[in-house]
Amino acid sequence: MERNSRMGGRFRNWIAAAVVALGALSPAGAGAQALLNVSYDPTRELYEAINKAFVADWKAKTGQTITVNQAHGGSGAQARAVIDGLEADVVTLALAYDLDVIAARGLFPADWQKRLPQNSTPYTSTIVFLVKKGNPKAIKDWGDLTRAGVQVITPNPKTSGGARWNYLAAWAWALKQPGGTEAKAKAFVQALYKNVPVLDTGARGSTVTFAQRGLGDVLLAWENEAFLALDEFGKDKFDIVVPSFSILAEPPVALVDKNVDKHKTRVLAEAYLNFLYTPAAQKIIASKHYRPRDTAAANPADLALLPKLDLIAIDDPVFGGWAKAQATHFADGGVFDQIYAGAR
Amino acid sequence: MGQATPRLLRPPPPTTEPFAVKWALIGTAVLFMLLFLVMPLAAVLSEAFSRGIGTYWAAITDPYTLKSVRLTLLVAAISVPLNVAFGMTAAWAIAKFEFVGKSVLITLIDLPFSVSPVIAGLIYVLMFGAQGWIGPWLIDHDIRIVFAVPGLIVATTFVTFPFVAREMIPLMQDQGTDEEEAAILLGASGWQTFWRVTLPNAKWALLYGVLLCNARAMGEFGAVAVVSGHVRGVTTTMPLQIEMLYNEYKFAASFAVASLLALLAVVTLVVKATLEWRFGEELAAVHRAPGGKV
């Protein structure tokens, strides 16, 4: 008897505790002295280092202790989360298109890309190949990827920002070949994706598939990801192959006006984004194998790892900017869908 | 079943299979279980300890991991009692009364079982997101649901919704209403009848439901991933932390955290087995698939 009534009491206490906890949590979250940087997958190590430096820098300058929270995920998914209410103070995503979409919902102005130097991209990167040690399939350039028997690992451009850069680089290379036409370029990417056995949803998934599961002969990867894979999985297992030509990947950053005004963190957020352009940050950027805008402060050894190659920008008439590239290639019924529908 | 096996000294009893057939059946079942259940568990543990115990310990004492453990416990501590409250009331209404539309109601309770976690997450984003129906109002009043802890709780509650109700309903139906009627005739109020007669009789079903509900609440990934926003240390539950570590190529650490959840699963199962061993008879009636009243 007693036991039963106690049970009832305990249960009621639980409910009460739950309600209190729920109430306490709802309006909580980051305080005024915190920033939320919503970023894409491969920048985890980069921003971990930059945030540490920024927090120290801010402390030295103002005496305030702040925290920078990080959220990582697929670039598109992250943009969507911000649109749906993830209250990012700054967004640092894989491609300008994702920021355009956020701007279109009025979270920051449409001309966001003009608010910071260099198209609001404090660093750039490119797409290279990661192959097995000794390059057994002798993969040198884009043309080798469509050979029979070569398996290419790349994520799904529909869900991964990096994968879109991969795809566009391949497209531009094909177009640039003597006698290249759009039809030939399409045939080329179609042949390339025919060699793709797995389409992971994100760049990191592809790297795991290639490096950990041992699937495929070549991984199309961000340059920094390729170096990271060497570090993580062993320099003795993989080689980086730099193709003759690639794309200039410009992962942009922006301040989310609507959220910083709400959080009253505009000053801090602006300082954070500006910090990315400082020599200190640029040095970190180079050390994480991204291409810094300002090479002056960077460690020459880091810079030596980043070879010069012919790069094409997204604003090149070949693509006509992100909005057009997205509509042409990646929208429902776009070229990417066509090459899969046609392959059947 | 084949009769081709050599006869032993005596023919087998008429209600069992011949020796060889019996062991062939056991062997097949055990092999299947090994292949599909034991090996994945072993894989998790072997990966978790692949870099040694030091790495393992470092991984599970990492501040972010500890935060994710705390968050996971918090989410479970709220969503499980909510579902218990629901499970008990729904079981009372469904098991003790006859009314029109019962099948539809039970089906609706089952529905979260088969709804894809992605859909589960999506519906809450559609509701509470900044572009959703009541999201803008919530944001104006500075109430955050999605991409904050309440969103994780709501999504988890959805995914674990049927467990308690589904365990309790069949048992309470089997038990009929005699004892409750007796209690009422003896002057007990409805509340007294429930706490003193119905609940003690259904306590094992309740406990089993809570165990499964809790295990699932702590392990939910898909739905939570959609509403989390992945803010490290703020909205990352253990499964999200596992994914995050995995995506950082910290496989050993990732599997170390996973092993904690696997351990939770094992503990759940051990508790369940112990209960069964001690209260076999009572629990036999309870021991049903969460989906199935048979």
Place this chain on the structure above:
Amino acid sequence: MFALRRPSVLPGFGPTLGFALFYLSLIVLIPLAGLFFKSAELGWEGFVRAVSTPRVLASFRLTFGAAFLAALLNAFVGFLVAWVLTRYRFPGRRVIDGLVDLPFALPTAVAGIALATLYAPNGWIGSILDKVGIKVAYTPAGVWVALVFISLPFVVRTIQPVLQDLEPEIEEASASLGARRWQTWLYVIIPVLLPAMITGFSLAFARALGEYGSVIFIAGNLPFRSEIVPLLIFVQLEQYNYAGAAAIATVMLMASFILLLIINVLQRWTARRHGAD
């Protein structure tokens, strides 16, 4: 007199049903209704178009096919496991019994990663299968493996209690009437267990339809080949096409609901039939 409910002396029907319905509406019904409204934005034609592109149809085929085959295998293997666990005594029986619930408790993502680790060409099982030319991970077979894993407990846990309740006297009676063991199986045991097997099969099927976390790690996710419906929903979301995602989700939801409703009606029907004899 027509009544919605048979009157009873037990109190609390109103409040409990009321609370249950309120909570059900809040957590399940209203959000799910939101899905319908969202997909309604497309209009009927847009809706049909969104869910009938060749790619969507291909993934419907894969999802329903793999879920069906997984549930089918589990209907048999699950039955075998349940039979062995209830009828035979052997070392390790309790451990095996406990492990049946593992897929309930293990996070699906962990399950997916673990299965991918095992069945990848360089994994413990995958390397063996690779030698004989069988590929599991990153093929439709991988989808199937993941679905078998997550849906097994539904079948076992549905059949087990019925087997436990099955009185040995029935089998003895059958034997005493001259039936051979296989005849007892065919005419006595299987018919009694069939409703439970069908229920277990359907539950496993319904559960497998919606699975996401474990599948994406082990499926190749190639359009037209190994792309499951939940992934397609995810892809639609990535393109900010909420209405399209909602449309596909709606179709899945209706399929699940109808399937579950059939099971529940079937169950009440068999329960009533059994109650009458």
Place this chain on the structure above:
Amino acid sequence: MSIEVRGVEKEFGGFRALDGVSLNIREGELVALLGPSGSGKTTLLRVIAGLEYATGGSVLFDGEDAGARHVRERRVGFVFQHYALFKHMTVFNNVAFGLRVKARATRPSPEEITSKVNALLNLVQVEQFGSRYPSQLSGGQRQRVALARALAIEPRVLLLDEPFGALDAKVRKELRRWLRGLHDRMGLTSVFVTHDQEEAMELSDRVAVMNRGRIEQVGSPTEVYDSPATPFVYEFLGNANRLPCRIEHGSARLGETVFTDATGLADGDGVAFVRPHDIEVTSDRLALSIPATVKQVLISGAVAKLELTMDPAPGMIEVELPRGAHWGAPFLAGQKVHWRARTARVFPASAGASPVAAPEVKAAG
């Protein structure tokens, strides 16, 4: 307390389980509701208890409409057919339940509860089993505990559903006698349901015989047995020979022979009922006697059973003779004899004599 049942009706999804039942139960009486399964007796008991809501009519306790009170406040002691003991409580706690759930103001102190429960356990002779669980008791013991539990709340009436149904023959007899004794000591108005006519006869002050949702007859056991009001009652209570006959000018004819009185009945086809022990058999012809042939003679304990075939009309008659009477001049198979009824009862054929049991209906659960 007296109970008055007034025109109670009860329908279950189109089936009339109770069809206008009226019954008066006097203070302190022990009444049996007797009938075949499906006759509505359990439903009536549950309506009296308040466990079932009547579709029509009313139940009055001491002249007050019981429907106005919640079941909880009716103070009805109810013993379920399968006892419905709380499995998870000890015997002591089962009996104490009704006292412990009382509102604080009226709840006895723990000491009072203990002494009261112990007294009840003593009363039903299970005092040594207070700490056992129901599953550890025999059927008879469970029955007693269920009774003690029902008595704990000092009920105004005691209702028992098939109280001896689940017990074996010997325990049943013992318990029956004990229950009667208990009733006589306590004087509590009691109603019990049974399908066993012997049980009803032996135990009750009055019997209400039920058939197809109606009460066919109410009366003392001797009344209903000796003067059944309907063919159903005649056949349901004890053995009876059922003889189709003609009613002419106030007497019943079997073939050509006028064999019994049928005063007040209109001319036409009739059915006569004669109990086997109300038949006289002689080798000589007597007044009003009918010739027959002895088909078979069976000796069963203290009685001799004769099966007679009638010579003029087809049909068989069962006769029970005290063995002593048979002893001196035993009848033999094949012997030509004459028989006549000491008493018989004639009903018009239209009275629907055959007691066809209504389909089994489970009480709502």
